[in-house]
Amino acid sequence: MQTSKDAIYSLPQQVSGFRFDDSVADVFPDMIQRSVPGYSTIVDAIGQLAGRFATEGSNIYDLGCSLGAVSLAAARYVEAKACNIIAVDNSEAMAQRCKRHVQGYKANTPIEVICDDLQNVRIERASSVVMNFTLQFIEPDQRDNIIKSIYAGLAPGGIFILSEKLRHDSTQGNELLIDLHHEFKRRNGYSELEISQKREAIENVLRAETFEAHQTRLKNAGFDEVILWFQCFNFASIVAIKN
Numbered sequence: 715m716q717t718s719k720d721a722i723y724s725l726p727q728q729v730s731g732f733r734f735d736d737s738v739a740d741v742f743p744d745m746i747q748r749s750v751p752g753y754s755t756i757v758d759a760i761g762q763l764a765g766r767f768a769t770e771g772s773n774i775y776d777l778g779c780s781l782g783a784v785s786l787a788a789a790r791y792v793e794a795k796a797c798n799i800i801a802v803d804n805s806e807a808m809a810q811r812c813k814r815h816v817q818g819y820k821a822n823t824p825i826e827v828i829c830d831d832l833q834n835v836r837i838e839r840a841s842s843v844v845m846n847f848t849l850q851f852i853e854p855d856q857r858d859n860i861i862k863s864i865y866a867g868l869a870p871g872g873i874f875i876l877s878e879k880l881r882h883d884s885t886q887g888n889e890l891l892i893d894l895h896h897e898f899k900r901r902n903g904y905s906e907l908e909i910s911q912k913r914e915a916i917e918n919v920l921r922a923e924t925f926e927a928h929q930t931r932l933k934n935a936g937f938d939e940v941i942l943w944f945q946c947f948n949f950a951s952i953v954a955i956k957n
């Protein structure tokens with residue numbers, strides 16, 4: 715895929731709330747790579763997990779798929795027969811580009827791209843459901859119901875992979891992790907202005923919770939195992955298993 719450099723916050727501006735619009739979709743691969751520590755490692759490992767847990771005839775859901783990185787990783791690893799990958803995003807800008815992006819990809823497992831709110835998509839016969847940095851953008855009071863319907867739609871033995879930016883439960887710990895993340899962004903070429911304007915843009919849009927809050931929600935929904943399999947600074951990925 716052609717990737718342009720993210721310079722959205724490089725000039726001083728009246729910062730408005732972050733949206734997944736055309737300007738973000740155009741630079742998204744560069745933005746997420748330079749903003750999320752371990753992004754490529756996480757995406758590839760999610761593909762491996764989807765492959766490992768896939769069963770014949772099952773569905774794999776990529777909720778908040780953006781340009782389809784997770785769906786494409788899953789398609790590379792899934793060997794079970796007659797599986798379907800369902801990629802969902804409610805941003806027109808993302809879903810349109812995602813459709814074009816997956817079209818050229820020839821794999822045994824087809825990828826269907828749906829432009830809709832993920833809450834309108836019924837989860838059924840799922841071996842894996844993935845939310846890779848998506849739940850954090852959804853209203854906190856809607857999160858319990860989303861996780862419950864994912865649990866209900868997973869087949870026994872299925873997994874839910876949840877990657878999120880985390881808030882640490884102490885002020886000191888939280889500030890340290892935020893500082894380390896900002897240093898990561900600086901090292902990836904973002905200026906102080908870009909870092910502070912982006913922080914302002916996502917402030918009321920990305921509502922991070924603690925690991926404990928996610929763990930409690932997953933356990934309450936019925937998941938038997940909740941495993942933190944990746945963390946770098948304030949970015950983490952969890953795999954929850956339904957036995």
Ligand SMILES: C[S@@+](CC[C@H](N)C(=O)[O-])C[C@H]1O[C@@H](n2cnc3c(N)ncnc32)[C@H](O)[C@@H]1O
Pocket residue numbers: 734746757777778779780781782783784802803804805808830831832833845846847848851852
């Ligand atoms: C940080 S991006 C996800 C990155 C992507 N999963 C990846 O691995 O490259 C978050 C995505 O979630 C989508 N999103 C946010 N709320 C959504 C909702 N309610 N329904 C569907 N998609 C949603 C956004 O449009 C955006 O593309």
Ligand SMILES: O=C(O)C(=O)C[C@]1(C(=O)O)C=C[C@@H](O)C=C1
Pocket residue numbers: 745746749750847879912913916920
């Ligand atoms: O850029 C940041 O500071 C972030 O929090 C990273 C983050 C994310 O976690 O989704 C925020 C918005 C963009 O989608 C890309 C990355």
